[in-house]
Amino acid sequence: MHTPTVKQHARQLWRFHGGLHLPDNKALSLQRPLRTADLPDRLVLPLQQHIGEPAEPLVRVGDSVLKGQKIADNPAPVSSPVHAPTSGRILEISDQPVPHPSGLPGPCIIIEPDGQDRWATLPEPITDYRSASAGTLRTRIRESGIVGMGGATFPSAIKLNPGKPIKTLIINGAECEPYITCDDLLMQTYPERVLEGARILLRLLDAEECLIAVEDNKPSAISILHTHLQEQDRIEVVSIPTLYPSGGEKQLIRILTGLEVPSSGYPAQLGIVCHNVATTAAIADAVLEGKPLISRIVTLTGDGIAEPCNIETPLGIPASDLVVQAAGYTDKVSQLILGGPMMGFDLPTDQIPITKGANCLLAVSEAEAPPTGATLACIRCGRCAEACPAKLLPQQMYWYSRAKDLEKAQDYNLFDCIECGCCSHVCPSHIPLVQYFRYAKTESWAKEKERREAEHAKQRHEFRIARLERLEAERKARLRKKKADLKKKPARKKASGSDGSKKAAIEAALQRAAAKKAQRQTAPKNTQNLTAAQQAQIEAADQRRAEQAPPANDTIREEKE
Numbered sequence: 001m002h003t004p005t006v007k008q009h010a011r012q013l014w015r016f017h018g019g020l021h022l023p024d025n026k027a028l029s030l031q032r033p034l035r036t037a038d039l040p041d042r043l044v045l046p047l048q049q050h051i052g053e054p055a056e057p058l059v060r061v062g063d064s065v066l067k068g069q070k071i072a073d074n075p076a077p078v079s080s081p082v083h084a085p086t087s088g089r090i091l092e093i094s095d096q097p098v099p100h101p102s103g104l105p106g107p108c109i110i111i112e113p114d115g116q117d118r119w120a121t122l123p124e125p126i127t128d129y130r131s132a133s134a135g136t137l138r139t140r141i142r143e144s145g146i147v148g149m150g151g152a153t154f155p156s157a158i159k160l161n162p163g164k165p166i167k168t169l170i171i172n173g174a175e176c177e178p179y180i181t182c183d184d185l186l187m188q189t190y191p192e193r194v195l196e197g198a199r200i201l202l203r204l205l206d207a208e209e210c211l212i213a214v215e216d217n218k219p220s221a222i223s224i225l226h227t228h229l230q231e232q233d234r235i236e237v238v239s240i241p242t243l244y245p246s247g248g249e250k251q252l253i254r255i256l257t258g259l260e261v262p263s264s265g266y267p268a269q270l271g272i273v274c275h276n277v278a279t280t281a282a283i284a285d286a287v288l289e290g291k292p293l294i295s296r297i298v299t300l301t302g303d304g305i306a307e308p309c310n311i312e313t314p315l316g317i318p319a320s321d322l323v324v325q326a327a328g329y330t331d332k333v334s335q336l337i338l339g340g341p342m343m344g345f346d347l348p349t350d351q352i353p354i355t356k357g358a359n360c361l362l363a364v365s366e367a368e369a370p371p372t373g374a375t376l377a378c379i380r381c382g383r384c385a386e387a388c389p390a391k392l393l394p395q396q397m398y399w400y401s402r403a404k405d406l407e408k409a410q411d412y413n414l415f416d417c418i419e420c421g422c423c424s425h426v427c428p429s430h431i432p433l434v435q436y437f438r439y440a441k442t443e444s445w446a447k448e449k450e451r452r453e454a455e456h457a458k459q460r461h462e463f464r465i466a467r468l469e470r471l472e473a474e475r476k477a478r479l480r481k482k483k484a485d486l487k488k489k490p491a492r493k494k495a496s497g498s499d500g501s502k503k504a505a506i507e508a509a510l511q512r513a514a515a516k517k518a519q520r521q522t523a524p525k526n527t528q529n530l531t532a533a534q535q536a537q538i539e540a541a542d543q544r545r546a547e548q549a550p551p552a553n554d555t556i557r558e559e560k561e
Helices: 133-145 180-189 191-205 218-228 249-257 278-290 320-325 383-387 395-403 405-411 420-425 433-496 500-521 533-546 554-561
Strands: 043-046 070-073 089-099 106-114 170-174 208-214 234-238 272-276 293-300 310-315 335-338 360-364
Touching: 043 089, 070 272, 133 191, 133 278, 170 191, 170 249, 170 278, 180 191, 180 218, 180 278, 180 293, 191 208, 191 218, 191 234, 191 272, 191 278, 208 218, 208 249, 218 234, 234 249, 249 272, 272 278, 278 293, 293 320, 310 320, 320 360, 383 395, 395 405, 395 433, 405 433, 420 433
Parallel strands: 170 208, 170 272, 208 234, 293 360
Antiparallel strands: 043 106, 089 106, 293 310, 335 360
């Protein structure tokens, strides 16, 4: 074990606007050690477990696959591949229930495990990552299917190509949402994976420093990380005050640096890149061992779970199977939530699969999540604005979202809303503000998509009209040229005497025809002293010759030919 290298100086911290002090309820799932899930009868792997274009199947029904084998991918710039979490056979490629607030199904690959858990041939480990190029490391991270595992699921390789110099790398271990402890237990159980991932990212980004931010309600994780730091590390473990939502990217940047990410801006503009601790550990696995992202730690907690705990879970396992491995539901369960109580969403069924961004299954009782009561009219108290960590005006956004005036809602920086739920939590009228904001965002995206498609259709139409006009102009130009050539041709013929030659040829043909005719009219020889029979034969021949003789025009035509 390494000697602790805790920074002795106190780092200056800042405070973001708003936020809430909430009961963390984290001890519930930390009473048991980390478990490893048993494989179910089948794994359901959605083709879209990330922001961007969905992956496309690389396998067919009936194929055998190995653990870690890539089974779906998409060459689009924003996408991420999917890998088999174990060896087995492809049962289906079909639409299945997937974890999404809409409750709609999505395309999935279904694997029947063979129980052998045989690995595919993995890429060579990049143990000397300090000598590897940034491009090589990014390619490994992209091909390993790593996305943001804090819930955003943005493909990690894209964030690691910021196009700007990076001063500070922030590793987000705040885990500010109540009940969730998967990141806490990851830092306690696998601190070296987290730190190695941070070192790899420091090398890749060529950043000056790395700050691992952990809320002060996780003293064990903070202490263990400090213990595993090395003397030469440019890494600092920073304990930050427990305040929801300190784990929001913009809020965490404010806490650690005092800087504000501009509206519609991104951290790289300030020389900062943020990654979740689970993402960082997955990057270490991909680079140092060649392992793709095929599992994650999931928290199962709430009064509705018999044995709250954290389980190392293969992706694709149905939530129902995972609950069974936590000793099942209690009779107190009233609601199943994917994620935490603030930013999670209700699940209509526990048959949905665990995906890369699924960090918690929360089965709450009515005591933990009491009914909110009837929605009342807004009383303009302003509590929502006081609590908003993004310094927005939720009341104004609510009015315009409700009225479907989407442009006005966007004027109030609708898309800066991080959907943390602080405004809904403090609203005395029980208005589901976040639901209105999600609706307005979805409608805005849909309208923007329609606008882009209409613009694209307009451009195609204009291009077609321009092409047809060009073709018509070219046709008319050809006709004009042809007419001009025809007008010039008689003059050229007259000048060259071609008409005289033609007339002479016609005259010669007529003369030849007349000569032939005259020759036919000359009296034949040896026609004297004929018998009656011979004379009859001559007359018959003359008659046939007269009948078969062509007109004068035909004779001329023959001469021409």
